[in-house]
Amino acid sequence: MAYDVERIRSHFPSLNAGLAHFDGPGGSQTPDVVGQAVADTLTASISNRGTVTASERRADDVVSRFRRTAADLLGADPRGIVYGRSATALTYDLARALAKQWGPGDEVVVTRLDHDSNVRPWVQAAEAVGATVRWVDFDPASGELTVADVEAVLSERTRLVATTAASNLIGTRPPVRQISEAVHRVGSLHWVDGVHATAHASVDVEALGVDVWTCSPYKFLGPHCGLLAADPAWLETVRNDKLAPSSDAVPERFELGTLPYELLAGTSAAIDFLAGMDDLDTPVTDADRRERLLASFRALEEHEEKLLAVLEPALRALPGVTVYSNAESRTPTLLFTVDGVDPQDVYRGLAEHGVNAPASSFYALECSRHLGLGDTGGVRVGLAPYTSQDDVERLLAGLEAVIGSRG
Structure with missing residues (x-):
């Protein structure tokens, strides 16, 4: 079955608060069945x-x-x-x-x-x-x-x-x-x-x-x-x-x-x-869990790749933005800074637009220092199974507003 992000999102009560969560790398939202x-x-x-x-x-x-x-x-x-x-x-x-x-x-x-x-x-x-x-x-x-x-x-x-x-x-x-x-x-x-x-x-x-x-x-x-x-x-x-x-x-x-x-x-x-993300109607069993996990992750990767194909070029095109996620093989996780704007101000500005995208070195201290970002790090956005096209558009619109007002 097709990856139905809206149906998947319906299992996450926290999303009813109306926020766009790009903070999954620090801890994902939790579906109702887990609670x-x-x-x-x-x-x-x-x-x-x-x-x-x-x-x-x-x-x-x-x-x-x-x-x-x-x-x-x-x-x-x-x-x-x-x-x-x-x-x-x-x-x-x-x-x-x-x-x-x-x-x-x-x-x-x-x-x-x-x-x-x-x-x-x-x-x-x-x-x-x-x-x-x-x-x-x-x-x-x-x-x-x-x-x-x-x-x-x-x-x-x-x-x-x-x-x-x-x-x-x-x-x-x-x-x-x-x-x-x-x-x-x-x-x-x-x-x-x-x-x-x-x-x-x-x-x-x-x-x-x-x-x-x-x-x-x-x-x-x-x-x-x-x-x-x-x-x-x-x-x-x-x-x-x-x-x-x-x-x-x-x-x-x-x-x-x-x-x-x-x-x-x-x-x-x-x-x-x-395991059931690509078919939420069929219960997962011990006999088929591994195969269904493989199928679900293939669907998830395709979903995240499609969103990243929209988000990443738009992010890189914003004025003053430097993206540090450049490896050929990587997860849908982007670290960036904005020239002349403290990462914490970007973080707070996005929060004002209902977008959760924190700024830090995120405990990858040696990595942040090696990138020349010291202990401050940058702003990190990460995609998750519940990330939607609307979330991506809200993030980009919020960034444009933050850069325009502070840049």
Whole structure:
């Protein structure tokens, strides 16, 4: 069936406020079915996981379903799906665990394209054990980060390489599979921040060859939490600090404390909504979820590409506008500045026109600095499944008004 954006929008109560949301890269709006799943789980008869009572079994079913749906979303093994309170928290937790195996002479690689959540945990973990940090730069003009850029810093001493699947600031999508191959040739581990990428295109972590993929459901229509996908056999080799009575089984070993069942249920509902976007009338099942996700993401990419084909050239044609999203392969995310106008003034001006398009470095601190934007960054607009042609027109009209009044 055709991608029906108006019908999709009808499932987002927040859009009734009349705002045009281009702030999805920082957190998407949430469909009604996700909110209902959270509420239903939170108010149901539910207990800690077990097999004796109905409420225990209900909790266990929520967790099992979460692992299945997340695995279908990412092309991963359900036994390697780990819940976390955020992608940042998961990265910090695993960085501390992995650093127990590092020492002086070992090397860790990070890039200047990444969100700080895939930079600082590794830098701090390496420093704590005397390991060396190697930096990979990207081309600030094109926004490209290549395999050769990564290969230039690899050696037999490399223990981990942390890269992004898509820059949350400028949208660049580096060649993940080729980078994984280069990393594995030196016997190292490839950790990928998939937070921004997962919201815009289908993912197959096994085909990409990555060792770890992190993402955040609240960037793809779900509740505020994080998850991680990895090979369960590899997870068995990682030892983290945990309470003595808690399970040492994978993946429970890494999930500290009682799980928030309502957030897991909301995440599953968000993934099912994504899977059904090109056919909202047919329920999604375990048997067809993966194939329907692939079909829905193809439809979503086509929808976003059509909108971007209108938005981007019009944005670049506005007087005084500089666009920093220039890579050949990228998400529908545009970072820009306006000559002589503070990005925060553009942000506030757009808000006066009912358009949400914030300005910042958005925690991609090294990226913003490498672009010459310091810690201030620029204005970021991102497309989402619910973005409409009318939203794009409102954004462009608002920008024309802001530039005209302040430029």
